[in-house]
Amino acid sequence: MEQTSDDAGRNSGIDLLRGFSILLVVLHHIGLRIPLKKTLLADVLPGSLLRALNFNGYEAVFIFFVISGFLITRHALRRDGALARIDLRGFYVRRFSRIVPCLLLLVAVLSVLHGLGADDYVIKREGQSLPRAIVAALGFHLNWYEGVTGYLPGNWDVLWSLSIEEVFYLGFPLVCLLTRRTWILVPMLIVLALSLPWTRAALAGNEIWQEKAYLPGMSAIATGVLGALLARRWNRMSGGMVWLLGAVGVMGLYLVMVEGAWLWHLVHNGYMLVLTGASLCLVLASHGAATSEGHRPWRGVGWLRSWGRLSYEIYLTHMFVVFAVVRLHRAVEVDPAFGFLWYLPALPLCWLLGRWVERYVSTPAERWLRERMLARRAVPVAATA
Known part of the structure; x- marks a missing residue:
């Protein structure tokens, strides 16, 4: 990412957007069990705001998909110069070292809890089993497994998005090397990005599969990839363009997350294109702001940026806190x-658990794996997607 004055190698605006997204995911999973609309807050805050806080976790994951596509493509372009020259081994090593250590730890802990019969962690739905769930999680098809057999316990269920993301990144560098021309790759990405409403509509017969199938999520990732290619050509933006993109992005997210019922009646599954388009506008605005002279990150929201920096770790572990607090x-x-x-206690505890995992598991493991598998001194890992 572009360097910023507050944290070299990171983009403060994108960290802020990631922090906003992971916060919505956590609020959603608490809200399913302790809904804000049944509390005293319903007497003082609008119902639309409470619904927006509690029920936009799914949409937040699609914001993550857009950000992921943008960041990983941008990193690849900076390292290799062009997608047609992408370093296959290096790409896979970086994905492996970032994703797998925390994933293996999570699966191991969940397996132990299942074996101990711990409430909220036992896989007991008919047709499901622990060995099959492990294979689905590590084989990146847990979304498909849930679509066939039903929901898994919450800590397993969060891995559906990881399945989509990693299958995309298994194929993405191969497609880049095979096409070898941007004018071939870009139309393919555009078709995939714009297919989102139709792929969701086609899966309406299976609620789980409609939400968690590969193609809708990959459409959002493709939107981020296109954004990174656009940002490379559009490297400098005027202040006016940055503000325009930011305003359009904020308005789009507002329509989806606060006025979602109205938007659904108007465009049905097309609301997801509004979501991914708005997310891309905010990502591009953050990119443009970071490249402008005199850019300073917003003050007073450093805590939310820290959530963004820990978003992967918080995403994988927050259900431990949610289940404990709800119990x-x-x-x-x-x-x-x-x-x-x-x-009030749940949110900081989610952050603290994510911070602990980042400090003692993900960052040390990522650095160790890169140093050995890339056969050179590891680059700083703070800016990884």
Whole structure:
């Protein structure tokens, strides 16, 4: 990413967008179990705002997909000069070292908890089993497995998005090397990006598969890839263009996340294109702002940027905190009107667990693997997607 004054190698605007997205994911998973609309907040805050806070976790994952496509493509362009010259081995090593250590740790912990019979962690749905769930998680088809057999426990379920992302990145560098021409690759990406409403509509017969199938998620990733290719040609933006893209992006996210019911009646599955398009506008605005002279990150939101920097670790681990807090909430039997108070410890605990995993697992493992598998001194890992 472009260097910024606050944290070399990172883009503060994109970190902010990632922080916003992972926060929505956590709020969604708490809200499914302790909905804000049943608390005292419903007497003082608009219902549309409470719904937006509790029920946009799925949409937030698609923002992540767009960001992922943008960042990983941009890193590849900076390292290799062109997608047609992408370093296949280096690309896969970087993905492996970033994704696999935390994934293996998570699967191991979940397997132990299943074996101990811990509530919220036992795989007990008919047609499902622990060995098959492990294969699905490590084989990047957990989304397909859930579509066939039903939902897995929450800590397993979050891996559906990882399945989509990693299958895309297994094939993406191969397609780049095979096409070898941007004028061939770009139309393919455009078709994939614009297919999102139709691929979702075609899967309406299976609710899980409609949400978690490969093609809709890959459409969002393709949108991010196109954004990175555009940013390379459009390396400098005027301040006016940055503000215009930012305004369009914010308005698009508002329509999807706050006025979602109205937007659905208007365009149905087309609302997902509004979401990915708005996300791309914000990513491009962040890119443009970072390349402008005198750019300074917004003050007062450093905490949210820190959520963005830890988004992968928080995403994989937050359900441990959610389940613990919800269990305690139900055991104490406090008036549901005060349910919003349980969010106060849950959110910092999610951040702390993610920070612990980042410090002691993901960053050391990523650095160690890159140093050995790339046969050279590892680059700083703070800017990885």
